[in-house]
Amino acid sequence: MIGSVPTEIEEKEEMITNTTEWKTVSDPKQAGLLFSQDLLHSNRDSKSLFLSVDIRQDKEEQDRTLVTFYKRDNIRWTSPLQCKLQGDVATGSGVNRHMMSTVIFKLMSGFHIKFGSAAVTKIFEGEPDHLIPSVLDELLDKNMFTVAGRMIGHSFLHNGPRFPGLSPAIIHILLGGPLETTPVTIQDCPDLDIRDAVNMLDGDAELKELDAIHQLCLSWDLPAPNVTNRKWLSEKLLLHAVIERTRRQINQFQKGLKETGLWHLLIHRRDVIPILFPRESEAEVTPQMILDCITWPSFITVIFDSYKIEDNVESDVMDVCRVSGYLKIFIENASQAKLKSLIKFWIGWEVPVTEMKVEIVEATLPTALTCFEKLRLPRHYNAYNTFHQDLCACISSSYSGFGCA
Incomplete structure (x- = not known):
């Protein structure tokens, strides 16, 4: 609970963050970002955490790798993070973003690990915006709710996806609210x-x-x-x-969040809580959100993979306009699931960033440079149906890798 005795790590992190501007800045999103940056910066000299997943393995082995990483005790989760996808050529910060996105996606959709009789195990259950911890005893015995707290806090610190849809009643108890005022x-x-x-x-x-x-x-x-x-x-x-059936689960969940160093922010800036645990509708990605973030290619600085084009400039402009238009049509008409897959393929996770770049290039299929937040689209498309088919095939690879050439 909030009044519990802080650990040595929590005391150090509280001391470090006591003088930062995150306490007074008016925007809660900015407060969360400043807090995370300050906490990660203060631990920049700590021994790095290495998370490596082999995407050539089956889903169960990959999920076990993620869970094993977050089940480790006595870890400073604010240490520098280095992620690697074995079997994929992608490197750099884009892999970190991909991994954080995968972690939250697994918490929402379930892990391919058999606890009980189910082939896919969900840590939280229920309908959208009313998720509560599962009452499966084996999850409690395996400390999976501590794992969930660490995953959610870790993703937040690295500006990754938030965890949407948690019941307001669970959030109320999790953050120390009294039982008698629980909005169940x-x-x-x-x-x-x-x-x-x-x-x-x-x-x-x-x-x-x-x-x-x-x-x-x-x-x-x-x-x-x-x-x-x-x-x-x-x-x-x-x-x-x-509430009563999930008390121990909530306590584990709270423990995991505290271990990431995030607790100090949450108890001092209650307005950050809805950002950490948004409603599912608030976590949705709209076409306009993506379009507002795109930096479209310049007609003059069209970049090609293999050689500099010397054809008629007007032809180049037409290619850029046509393929860029296809992407705009795709975004405006795609389902919520496809929009999120597109963003994840593009930048490594489902959260749009302020500058998502597009290049029209000489290539066979769409590719992404996630570290540079850049989507590369082939210039050869002359029909939207072909463009749509190829782009859908490529973005469907975002949960197993990046599809980079």
Whole structure:
């Protein structure tokens, strides 16, 4: 909890960040960025963390590598980070961005690691904007919620993707909010049977299936339902299902966040919390967001991979206009999933940056220089359908590598 005794690392990081401007700057996004930069800079001389994933291995082995990296204890997560993709030619900061994006993507979609009977294990469960920690005991035993906290905090420090969709009730308890003011709702309960019981008790209709509800109440040390206590009992059941059953998971989650050094920011700048845990709708990428970030190619400085073009300048301009127009059409009409795949292919993760460059080049297929945030598109396309087909094929490689030549 917030009042717990800080570790030696936390005390050092708190001392370092006490005099920085992140406390007074008005924009919470800027506060988070300044805090992260200051914390990483203060640890720039620490021994680097190395994260290497072999993309030639199957998904389970890759996911195990990620989890193993974040399961290590007594690690200074603010140390310099160096990531490597074995089996891919990409190097530099783009690989770090790719890795942070992959980590958050796995937390959202699930890890290909068998805990229990499922082939894919989700650390959080429920509907969008109401995710809560899974109650699977094996995840708790394996310290997976500490892992989740480390992953989310680490990504934030390196200006990576945030973790969207977490229940406001879980965020409230996670950040030390009192139980009595927890904003829990029926949408926070992923168990449909418990939802049915809560809805039945909360309504005015005749109580049915009392035996099942009674057994549920007994298992959670609550009294049997009756006409007098039904509404009170519905609230207690919901609170227990969402909060009380996940207390240990939340404590682990909190521990992982603290270990990244992020806790000091969160307790002093509560306005940063919605940035760390945005609503899913707020985390969406719109076509206009991407278009506003693009630096389009100059007609004069068209760059080609193999040689300097000496053909008619008008022809060059037409190629640039045509292919750039195809990209604009693609962005304006792509699904949310394809937009995020495009950005990840382009810069290494799904968060648009202020200058996403486009070049029209002599090449066979689209490629990306993620370290330079640059997308290279072949000039030979004369039909949008062909452009669309090739670009979709290339960006689909972003979760296994960069597709770079």
